[in-house]
Amino acid sequence: MIFTTLEHILTHISFSIISIVITIHLMTLLAHEILELRDSSEKGMIATFFSITGLLVSRWIFSGHFPLSNLYESLIFLSCGFSITHMICKIGNYKNDLSTITTPSTIFTQGFATSGFLTEMHQFEILVPALQSQWLMMHVSMMLLSYAALLCGSLLSVALLVITFRKNIDIFCKGKGKNFLILIKSFLFGEIKYLNEKRSIFENTSFLSFRNYYKYQLTQRLDFLSYRVISLGFTFLTIGILCGAVWANEAWGSYWNWDPKETWAFITWIIFAIYLHTRTSQSLQGTNSALVASIGFLIIWICYFGINLLGIGLHSYGSFILTST
């Protein structure tokens, strides 16, 4: 009983804090950036992280096993992973680009997890024999962290693609109401922040060249940032898959079974390996690599949800249809 109350309190705290954070983001989009507001949104992200972690830890204590045995818990962990990604990249001293991706992702995953759709899953699951291993902690947490980081990174790439694509459109509709269009776009992509920052510097330059230069800079930043975040996620993914392979060698009798989930995790790995390779060549960078990352975005969702929806293979736990091996 006390646990249910605690869980309610924690989910509500994290959910409302993150809503406030998103509101702050929207406000900074519309108005001049206020430093305290940005600070408080950072603090809000940290508070969210702690309440989600508190939720997971309390589940761990009350259920007696690592809280990653069903979809609800894995979604909560995923949203925790988003906030971890956010904080890791804050250490790298980035500007505010990533938080426009991580905060909505956190709230969406959390909202989905706590929505009525999955209520029957909020109870504790018993652990089937195959899951009773220390590897559960390592493998599943690494996989979910990698999903979180890779999703963030590929969303950045999607944003890059959208911006580039819109730029191309813009060339066609030259002339009519351009300033208005630019303003709209600026609102859409959170560019106004930089607009405010850089306005003083660019006062002398013409508006058009400013816009192109600014846009170039933004896409570059997105490009670099998504590369960095995807590399991080790729590292986690590698560790996660390999831990899974070692675990499979303990539990199923072979380190690789070509189980559908395994196969799709490997496909994800290959897609992001392709992404990293496209980064090494100048000619393939930019839009091409962003395209690969966007494919990766879809593949992650197939790997995370699609396979479980089909309910095939050995990884049938943690899905919508709850079955035991």
Next chain:
Amino acid sequence: MSSSLLLNLDKTLFQALSPPLFSISNARIFLPCRRSGVGVVGFKPRASRDGFEAEALPESKTKKKSRSNGGSSKKIIFFGSAPPPLSEERGGGAGNGSGKPAPEGSSWVFLRRAFKRALAVLSNLPLAIGEMFFIAALMALGTVIDQGEAPDYYFQKYPEENPVLGFITWRWVLALGFDHMFTSPVFLGMLILLAASLMACTYTTQIPIVKVARRWSFMQSAETIRKMNFADSLPRASIQDLGIILMGSGYEVFLKGPSLYAFKGMAGRFAPIGVHLAMLLIMTGGTLSAAGSFKGSVTVPQGLNFVIGDVMNPNGFLSFPSESFNTEVHVNRFYMDYYDSGEVSQFYTDLSLFSLDGKELLRKTIRVNDPLRYGGITIYQTDWSFSALQITKNGEGPFNLAMAPLQLNGDKKLFGTILPTGDPDSPNVKGISMLARDLQSIVLYDQEGKFAGVRRPSSKLPIEIDGTRIVIEDAIGSTGLDLKTDPGVPVVYAGFGALMLTTCMSYFSHSQIWALQDGTTVTVGGKTNRAKLEFQDELNRLLDKVPELVAVDQNSNG
């Protein structure tokens, strides 16, 4: 190279640099901050960038002066005695071909040329990317098409009259071996091709890149430094201070005369080679596993035994039986643990290994996730079944009734048996049916099929059905064991370890910084291969820390 000096913090710089560049020893005042707000982002549109840089720098005269000096910078190099350090070891890999003449004649030359050409083709990046895409697509297809079914299944699922997506029929599926995708020649061929590409790329691209990166190259012209991705110039600064500050944040710093070279994160350059080698190691291990392993699976009732060699089947042409196949396995006990809700929490099998002369070698209770390993053989707990029910009927017995698995949809198990009452030879035998989901409780039905009661084997509580008094003495389970030997595992694990380590290391970014002292101006340029944003921020931060020289004595010795 010998004249370049590796800076050490504990060494005093000025001693090391015997002819001092400027008389800086006491003409310097350290200021906490160099100039504020010139965190210039170094992006490509040169015109605009230079535009606002000039705006931001207060002393455009200094800048101009340094520019003009930059043109004649060759004269300012004071220590021209040292040869340009790095161009001597050119072409380690590339020079191979012409290095040794081929006296064996044209066929040898032709082979060599073909080899080189193959290398060039294989190390082509778009080809490698295409291979990876193709493999990913094949794997995706392998999860879409059901694997390992009988041909009839594919005849029905992919009929010729109504092809899936307009062209996929069973002919395609079976001819290309897509019914067993992960062992099909197409897939294995692609993997081999990818392995070849990995090797070729490592040899022709990665190793030369690392060789270049390892050299310490000083830059002698301010122009080339300014053309870097990140470039900035510090008026009234000293390159030694810059060196110390760079060292403080983890850079390896080399200083020779007016030029400085610093790098950090060399591991990030080596790691991709390691990743490729680890992949190759894993592939080798996988091949070894496929070619040299034995597999077997057996269901043994509690109390019985089997010889390992009898149940093992070779997997490939390199599978050779080992000594330890002549070991007998005795199942001492098989039991399950249950949760309070009645679901199985764990399966346990108590196993003893005996040598053929009857000596006990090892005894262990295995469970899921905790296999037994002996002499290269691993025994896994994978399955279970209900072997027999031991009952006494009207005080006679005990009898063993064999339990038969009953087919159910879903993956729940159900076992059943019947105890005949009356004449067992008559055509329509009637009897008492007993059903069980697990070893815990047995459900009994009478001759009419009506529910009679539930008994636990442990309780020894008798039950009366149609005048027959039945006591369920024991439920005998049988354990499902998987056995395997896999010579590839150590190799694969080594590959796993290496891959984890090198992927983590690949996250590091190899950053290089060049700087040139030019009068009182230090021109700094740098590049990095991965963390471009962090690098810019870091360098801006570091450059802000460089103290400004006030009242520099302009009569330098040089």
